[in-house]
Amino acid sequence: MQIYKVGGAVRDRLLGKPVTDIDWVVVGATAEEMLAQGFRPVGADFPVFLHPKSGEEYALARTERKSGRGYGGFTFHASPEVTLEEDLIRRDLTINAMAEDDQQNLTDPYHGQRDLDDRILRHVSPAFAEDPLRVLRVARFAARYAELGFKVAPETLELMRELSESGELEALTAERSWKEISRALMENQPQVFIQVLRDCGALKVLMPEVDALFGVPQPEAHHPEIDSGIHTLSVLEQAALHQQPLTVRWACLLHDLGKGLTPEEEWPRHIAHEHKGLKLIKAVNERFKAPKDCQELALLVGQYHTHGHRALELKASTLLELLQSFDVYRRPQRFEEFIVACEMDARGRKGLEQRSYPQADYLRGAASAARGVAVQPLLEKGFQGPELGEALKRERLKALKAYKESASS
Template sequence: MTLPYQVYLVGGAVRDALLELPVIDHDWVVTGATPEQLEERGFQQVGKQFPVFLHPKSKEEYALARKEKKQGEGYTGFICDFSPDISLEEDLERRDLTINAIAKDESGTLIDPFNGQQDLLDRVFRHVSDAFIEDPLRVLRVARFAARLHHFGFTIAPETMLLMQAISASGELSTLSAERIWKELEKALNTCHADVFFSVLKEANALEKLFPELIWKDNQVTTNILSQTEITPAQRWAVLSKNTPLTELTQLHQRIRSPNQFKILAEQTRSFLENQRIPMNAVSWENWLISVNAIKKPQPFILLIEVLSRLTNSRFEDWQKLRDTIAAINAAGLIKQGLSGAELGQALKKVRAEALDKTLSPLIS
């Protein structure tokens, strides 16, 4: 579709291409156009506050060039101006980091008014303008970029870190919604260096304000576990939060509204570390296996023991053997003996414990 105005590829797509990373999402900026002109060409506006439109075929986002003026608190306290005479440079100036303020026109020419390409080469996160301080969400975004691009060796420019610390001191972090905080955290957990996310927040004096319940300790064991590519985001969260007492961890999950798969796995991990001690006898193992639904929910149990085996420096196969041992026991024989109700339950527990006792592994003994 040929447009009578200028269209530019911007932001992450340009940055990732220059870093030779896979480009998944494409964001576009349109200059010299009105909402009505885009709608006439089949674009569909999404949201009322920002002039963002979906392309009629690709469904990619096209945003009218805009300027923002801080009018209220938090990351939503902005008034947008998206008149057709706003230039591309004015649009790029409102962005957070110079590496995210590079555009590419339809001929492939890069437009880089804030020297983002040089910062990419120098591996530096640097704010575009002093307006950076107006948006508290940028503290989380920089921390998330630091985690995602850690393997490139990026550092945060000292003057940018000073602005992040100023945001923390301003009290504006308290205006961030639980959903927005979780969204940035989840993106960080999808990286192999999620611990860097928390390191940056700590340096920015934001960790205790955003995650006051979290007791986070940076060490090589944690880093090694998190860097394993086969580990899931929920497992990374369980490892990162392992030092947080269960009561506080539960409060944190309620406050940031974490999804159940993250919540349950992290709390089960912490509960074991807080309440169990290896070696344990067969009765204790049986009680624990039932408490985590090892029989009824084998897939979540596998995620749990993958974490616990790493944290306790033990063999995953030994943990799996525990579950297999009790899963093989059928209550049918006990029912034929006339047992039912609580009596059946106690008898079943006894049979399971006896079976575990006969197959003691190095993990149990």
């Protein structure tokens, strides 16, 4: 029995990055031998075991053969005869197909270290094209390592393009897709993930609503970058630069989908794109079964982001409606995420990345003014039920009018 550290742990050590998760491959062992040493089995499809003390995953060396569509369409074979090289060749990228023993002696049959040095994301073998999930994984690695100068090898991008055109991407489950998308959006340069998907034709399959934004112009006075797709990438880039949470990044990606529906004869204006985009945002949310908080914020940002930009001009009654829409009294955090999504939208414009966004503090102040209205005095006056709700609205409106006056003086 020989045990090797494999995959990401080896890659990140060689890159000088912190190693978090460690995967191990066991060569020359049977499942029975693993069980005899106290390992606990966890793999339903192939033999994976948890170490009795560390809890880390140890997998028997295995080969795989394509047997159906999609990510799960594989038959696995594990036996003591499977070599380390045979196990490594089934992996996605050369930089993930390296192993080292307990003395840190490197086994690198597919030149992963050379590709690390050359900053190349390259597939290990033609079997790469058998697994559609790898399109998303490679795009995610491109986003993770973009700051180090990594690029996808042209021949790998071509295989990704073939996969995108084959219909295999449609076989991916919503859960698997969302896992990759959500992880990619939380990388340092998530816009690279979207760009790589677009470069290989996968964006058109997975998120046609986002793909449709590219080539759609906007008024240059407000959007020096002009192209709606480029703007979306820039907004996502700003969200990452400002270390926003997943909810905000997801909303940033989807906020302008309605612009893809504007007839060409109306370009570069996009009248009512906020309302038109809601059905598209809803469709993307449902396609990937995004978590509820991501779904809700994306819809609210899509509908109200132009309200955010015009906050200083809004009437007190419109401000009140906006706050009510967000249930700002019980869910203040959601309104805060809306505000920062609007700010990322404003900054995601060519040459305007550093400009101030006074709307943010103004909206925070408005929310604070409305939340400051006490319920108890109204209860003491005898208001109950619907009448109490109306009285609260009147008092909040009064507070917002006073806030507007003080803010403008």
